[in-house]
Amino acid sequence: MKGDWTMAALRAEQVAKIRAQVGTGRVICGLSGGVDSSVAAVLIHEAIGDQLTCVLVDTGLMRANEADEVVSLFRGHYNIPLVHVDASKTFLDGLAGVTDPETKRKFIGKTFIDIFEAEARKVEGAQFLAQGTLYPDVIESVSFDGGPSVTIKSHHNVGGLPEKMNLKLVEPLRELFKDEVRALGRELGLPETLVGRHPFPGPGLAIRIPGEITPERVAVLQKADAIYLDEIRKAGLYDKIWQAFAVLLPVRSVGVMGDARTYESVLALRAVTSTDGMTADFYQFDMNFLGRCATRIINEVKGVSRVVYDVTSKPPGTIEWE
């Protein structure tokens, strides 16, 4: 065989396919700030230009500055029509008093779909919904407990929206593995900071704040998380790590700052290596590095008085805390 599967060839082939499928129709694409939806959007835009409208629902639970970065990249650099919905108040109000992780997830999922649907209905004549479905999501698996199994995961689906709004799916990444999506993103000229970005959960920072979520706690976590990631980038470790993030614990601890006693939250740092997210080892940082992060976070973020590092592997642990 010749080895003719390259991202440059794929780019041209997919552009042609998207044009053939969509014709003069309009396409809606939800952006999350992640790699898959960004690559899908830029590819579709290359194929059909302004027939594409992107929708970014800002839950208020994204990483620090993430929504603004996405907006400036897509509107500013690529000139792609983008609807930016700041729904942070809706999400944070609805999460007030909620502590159960499953209830948090369900509320966020449902609210997200409601808001996305309302925005999608405003895009006149939309016939297609773009999704960043990847190949591992569509591979049929072998089942030995009776007959062929057709197990197709649906976590990329925007909650039954295609059926409800009678939209056809555009899934230009269906044939690709994650590392191929990254390669295609580079081929399309997306910045390395976006293409190499660590995975980020759908419910966002909500599941990194065990216990009750308040706007203040979200702000504390965003600041601490940004410092941690900044130190990781400066140390040249970002690409060696599968996922790194901070978790704001519902535990308070005594500290001494200057001459005053403090009584603030404990922050856990997490970093894991993995090839596919199925298994993971904690990352073995140099202790001086962790010390530097702890000092910076406690000095710069009001509301954190102690920093700990999570050394649990998966299994038996999970990557995220809830």
Place this chain on the structure above:
Amino acid sequence: MASATPTPLNYDSNAHERALIIDFGSQVTQLIARRLREMGVYCEVHPYNRAEAVIKAGFNPKAIIFSGGPDSVTRDKSPRAPQIAFDLKVPILSICYGQQTMAVQLGGEVEGGHAAEFGRADVEIREASPLFEGFWEVGKRYPVWMSHGDRVTRLPDGFKVIGTSENAPFAIAVDESRRYYTTMFHPEVVHTPDGAKPSRTSSRRSPA
């Protein structure tokens, strides 16, 4: 979203040559696909009992790979490769369970109850083959990753052993005339350091 018929994703264009990975349920089948893609070969994974329909739908593979799997070919009604995979006359690389089902389907024998071999083993190269030409030398030993209980005890006609390990007398067996390549170890996992190379060779061996 589930489709009732197994439609290959990429068969309607002539843009790429394609390899077909027939899945017997191994935990690491997806890694075979990753290794091939890294080498610039488009491939798709389909379950053993849907592969025939995929081929008939027009997938037109230039090479086929049989994956490993958790079943035992000595068990009644255990999975087999569809006959059409052999009828296409394209090169086939078969791995672990794939090797065993290929052996019995072509007239060889497989037995259970031998010493199981899990994890690292050393394979000794007995004869040259295009399968590993240029990176594995005759007479030398190389680390590979094994995971099996059963093993082939008699090869089908036309096959010969060209690599062995302590518990796997048929670690690598090939039929060069039909371009069938079989390994008892898993070349797709990273624990087999040169593992990607045999799959590249077998895909390259396919006429363009």
